[in-house]
Amino acid sequence: xxxxxxxxxxxxxxxxxxxxxxxxxxxxxxxxxxxxxxxxxxxxxxxxxxxxxxxxxxxxxxxxxxxxxxxxxxxxxxxxxxxxxxxxxxxxxxxxxxxxxxxxxxxxxxxxxxxxxxxxxxxxxxxxxxxxxxxxxxxxxxxxxxxxxx
Numbered sequence: 493x494x495x496x497x498x499x500x501x502x503x504x505x506x507x508x509x510x511x512x513x514x515x516x517x518x519x520x521x522x523x524x525x526x527x528x529x530x531x532x533x534x535x536x537x538x539x540x541x542x543x544x545x546x547x548x549x550x551x552x553x554x555x556x557x558x559x560x561x562x563x564x565x566x567x568x569x570x571x572x573x574x575x576x577x578x579x580x581x582x583x584x585x586x587x588x589x590x591x592x593x594x595x596x597x598x599x600x601x602x603x604x605x606x607x608x609x610x611x612x613x614x615x616x617x618x619x620x621x622x623x624x625x626x627x628x629x630x631x632x633x634x635x636x637x638x639x640x641x642x
Contacts, residue, residue, distance in 0.1 A: 496550060500525065502532035510536035515548035517619065520594070526613055550617035551609055554594040557602060557633050567596065595620070599637035606642060 498517035499505035509516045510533060521529065530544075537544040558564035565579075571586070572579045586596050595602050609615050622630040 494548075498552065500529050502529060506533040507536045507539075509533060509547060510540050510542055513547060515550055515616070517550045517552055517617075519552040521551070523609075530613070548616040549614060550619055551615050552619040552621070554621045554623060555602065555630060555634055556594060556596040556623060557630055557637065558596075558598055559633070564597065599633075599641070602634070602638050603641055606638070 494514035495512065496515040496517045497505065497509045497513040498519055500518055500521050506516075506529065516533065518526070518529065533547070534544045537547070556567050558567065568579050568582050568586075571577075572582045575582065577585070586594060595605055597605075606618060609618075620631075620634070622628075622634070
């Protein structure tokens with residue numbers, strides 16, 4: 493029975509993954525942190541005489557897929573109010589190449605980000621969560637406009 497162990501802590505979580513895990517699940521992890529997290533996992537794998545490549549990698553995030561500028565702006569505004577930040581701060585934060593946070597944007601943005609994470613870091617799985625109450629709409633749109641193009 494395979495076990496996914498989630499988290500990004502370099503000391504305890506990576507040690508636990510190296511010792512017991514079949515998969516590492518990284519939630520909302522900044523791209524800038526991925527290399528150092530994987531380096532920490534490699535060290536722990538070496539300590540347990542385990543092959544780093546035998547551990548699967550998965551990435552967990554939320555997805556907001558927009559068809560037009562108005563829809564995207566409404567989502568930025570909603571996040572801004574919820575997080576007590578300006579819309580510009582939210583845009584900078586979420587669209588930064590250094591912090592994927594949520595996958596938010598147009599289909600081509602999401603395709604690019606997923607391909608980058610897959611190609612650069614060899615993720616085996618992407619665990620995606622779509623915002624309620626539009627989860628069915630967004631999951632269908634994601635399937636049609638993103639998954640079918642990858």
